[in-house]
Amino acid sequence: MSIRLKFDYRKFPADRSEAFPRRQSATRPVIPVTLINGDRKVTNLAIIDSGADLCIFHAEIGEQIGIDIESGKVQTFSGITREQLTAYFHNIKIGIGGHEYDCYAGFSRDLANMPYGLLGQVGFFDLFNIVFDYNKERIKLISKDNE
Amino acid sequence: MVENTDLRKVLKGYSNKWIALSADSSKVVGVADNPKGALEQAHSNKEANPILTKTPEHYGTFIL
Numbered sequence: 001m002s003i004r005l006k007f008d009y010r011k012f013p014a015d016r017s018e019a020f021p022r023r024q025s026a027t028r029p030v031i032p033v034t035l036i037n038g039d040r041k042v043t044n045l046a047i048i049d050s051g052a053d054l055c056i057f058h059a060e061i062g063e064q065i066g067i068d069i070e071s072g073k074v075q076t077f078s079g080i081t082r083e084q085l086t087a088y089f090h091n092i093k094i095g096i097g098g099h100e101y102d103c104y105a106g107f108s109r110d111l112a113n114m115p116y117g118l119l120g121q122v123g124f125f126d127l128f129n130i131v132f133d134y135n136k137e138r139i140k141l142i143s144k145d146n147e
Numbered sequence: 148m149v150e151n152t153d154l155r156k157v158l159k160g161y162s163n164k165w166i167a168l169s170a171d172s173s174k175v176v177g178v179a180d181n182p183k184g185a186l187e188q189a190h191s192n193k194e195a196n197p198i199l200t201k202t203p204e205h206y207g208t209f210i211l
Contacts, residue, residue, distance in 0.1 A: 009152065010152045010153075012206065013155050013159050017207075026208070042186070043197070043199065044182075044198065044200060045198060058201065060182045063182075064183060113163075114201070115203050
């Protein structure tokens with residue numbers, strides 16, 4: 001039986017700009033995710049990012065659950081800038097809504113100004129069918145267990 | 148447990164810090180330059196299940 005989970009979008013502070021002079025907040029599909037390595041775990045906020053190929057978290061979070069970051073498999077990646085970034089991949093478990101899943105996740109020291117971990121296609125979107133309802137500020141995750 | 152998802156007031160004023168939120172995200176229970184320090188403060192504040200996040204230097208716009 002598929003697992004169905006619901007989360008609300010989260011609102012964060014946002015600075016005004018010339019383009020958006022009335023802006024007061026940013027509403028983002030950010031959910032709490034527990035990263036699990038054996039008996040060590042830590043919960044942090046992660047953004048559901050359909051544009052991300054992979055799941056990548058801050059290296060400092062990985063260290064907190066006892067991972068030797070640089071011992072992982074290397075993958076370079078980039079965002080919208082030309083900058084090449086590096087992540088090291090490890091097999092961990094992720095806990096979402098009280099359920100645990102295997103996840104081949106990257107940890108990077110290059111997410112300096114990114115507030116959240118990234119939940120991307122491999123390791124997250126391959127686990128769930130996802131409904132984003134921005135107007136209702138609601139996210140639905142439906143596990144693909146029985147497909 | 149009712150979870151607070153409006154973090155505008157809770158996170159306002161913090162810049163480039165690791166933040167530990169209470170399990171219901173209603174308040175900050177730890178602030179430090181690294182996750183370890185934020186979690187230690189959270190546990191000192193008797194928060195058993197803190198939620199970590201990082202605040203950016205500026206609350207700008209993200210295009211991922």
